[in-house]
Amino acid sequence: MLTRRTVVAAVPAAAAAGSVQAQTPAAPPAAGSAAEQAPGFYRYKVGDIEVTAVNDGFFHRAVEGLVRNAETGDVKKVLQEEFLPETAIQVPFTTLVLRSGGRTVLVDAGNGDSGAPTSGRWMANFRAAGFDPAQVNAVVISHFHGDHINGLRLKSGQAVFPNAEIHVPEPEWAYWTDQAKMAAAPDGLKPNFQNVQRVFGPVAKDVKPYGNGKEVVPGLTSVAAPGHTPGHTAYMLASGTSKLMIMSDTANHPALFVRNPGWAAVFDMDAETARQSRIKLLDMAASERAQVSFYHAPFPATGYIAKEGAGYRFVPVQWTPAV
Ligand SMILES: [Zn+2]
Numbered sequence: 170m171l172t173r174r175t176v177v178a179a180v181p182a183a184a185a186a187g188s189v190q191a192q193t194p195a196a197p198p199a200a201g202s203a204a205e206q207a208p209g210f211y212r213y214k215v216g217d218i219e220v221t222a223v224n225d226g227f228f229h230r231a232v233e234g235l236v237r238n239a240e241t242g243d244v245k246k247v248l249q250e251e252f253l254p255e256t257a258i259q260v261p262f263t264t265l266v267l268r269s270g271g272r273t274v275l276v277d278a279g280n281g282d283s284g285a286p287t288s289g290r291w292m293a294n295f296r297a298a299g300f301d302p303a304q305v306n307a308v309v310i311s312h313f314h315g316d317h318i319n320g321l322r323l324k325s326g327q328a329v330f331p332n333a334e335i336h337v338p339e340p341e342w343a344y345w346t347d348q349a350k351m352a353a354a355p356d357g358l359k360p361n362f363q364n365v366q367r368v369f370g371p372v373a374k375d376v377k378p379y380g381n382g383k384e385v386v387p388g389l390t391s392v393a394a395p396g397h398t399p400g401h402t403a404y405m406l407a408s409g410t411s412k413l414m415i416m417s418d419t420a421n422h423p424a425l426f427v428r429n430p431g432w433a434a435v436f437d438m439d440a441e442t443a444r445q446s447r448i449k450l451l452d453m454a455a456s457e458r459a460q461v462s463f464y465h466a467p468f469p470a471t472g473y474i475a476k477e478g479a480g481y482r483f484v485p486v487q488w489t490p491a492v
Pocket residue numbers: 170171314316317418464465
C-alpha cells in the first residue's frame with residue numbers, strides 16, 4: 170500500500186533503528202495507566218490452526234486523492250457516516266501468525282523499523298504474544314509493498330527471522346526483480362523496486378516463489394488477487410470444516426472499499442483488475458458466510474462480509490476471552 174517514497178517521507182531522521190534485541194517490549198504500563206495501549210495481539214482458531222493477529226500500528230493518509238474515481242466530498246461523506254476523521258484516514262496494519270503442527274508461520278511481516286511514525290510496535294506486540302523471531306519457520310508474503318515486507322529486514326541490513334523460509338508470489342517476484350520493468354517504470358514506482366532489492370537481495374537465491382492455488386504451508390492455499398500489484402495474493406486458510414479468507418490488500422480500509430468496492434484506492438496499480446479481484450472475493454465471502462481477515466481493517470482485522478446496497482458491509486467479530 171505504501172510506496173517507499175511515502176514511507177521515507179514519513180520517517181523522521183531520528184527514527185529509532187537498532188537491532189531486533191533493541192525492540193524487546195517495554196515493561197507493561199502500570200495498572201490504570203492511560204499513557205499507552207495494551208499489547209496489540211488477538212488469538213482465534215481456524216479448526217486446529219491457532220491464528221494470532223499482531224498489530225503494527227497505522228498510517229495517516231490524507232483523504233484528498235485517496236480514491237481515484239470518487240469526489241473527495243463523497244469520500245468524506247462516507248467517513249462521516251462511519252464516524253471516522255474526514256481529513257486523514259488511519260490505515261491500520263495487521264499481520265497474522267499461524268501456529269499448527271509445532272510450526273510458526275507469518276503471513277506478511279509488517280513495517281519493521283522502516284514504518285510510519287505511528288507504527289513500530291510490531292516486535293513488542295509479537296513478543297508479548299509469546300513469540301520469538303528466531304523460532305519463525307516460514308514467512309509467506311502477499312505482495313511487495315513496504316508495509317508487508319520491510320519487517321523481514323532491519324534498515325541495518327539484519328534479517329529479522331534468520332531461520333525462516335521466505336515464500337513469495339511467483340508473479341510478484343517476476344515483476345519486481347525484472348531489471349527491464351524497473352528501467353521502464355515511472356519515477357514514482359522505482360523506489361519500490363529498490364526496496365524489493367534491499368529486502369530480498371541478500372536471500373534472493375533462497376526465496377521460494379509460489380504459484381496460484383498452491384498450498385504454500387499446510388492449510389494455507391494461495392488465491393490470485395491481482396490488481397493492487399501484479400502478483401498480489403489472497404489466501405484460503407482451512408482446517409477441518411473451518412476456514413478463513415485472508416484478503417490481504419484486496420480492499421484497503423473496509424469502511425471505504427468494502428462499502429464501495431468499485432472505488433479505486435490510489436495504491437492499486439491496476440485499478441480495474443483490482444476492482445474485479447475485490448468484487449470476486451467479497452462476493453465469495455458473502456455467499457459462503459466465510460470469516461475473513463484484511464491487512465488494513467481495524468484491529469483485530471477479522472470478521473464477516475454481508476451484502477448491502479450496491480456494495481458490502483464488514484461485520485467485525487465480537488471479542489471473546491476463549492480462544
Ligand atoms: Zn498494504
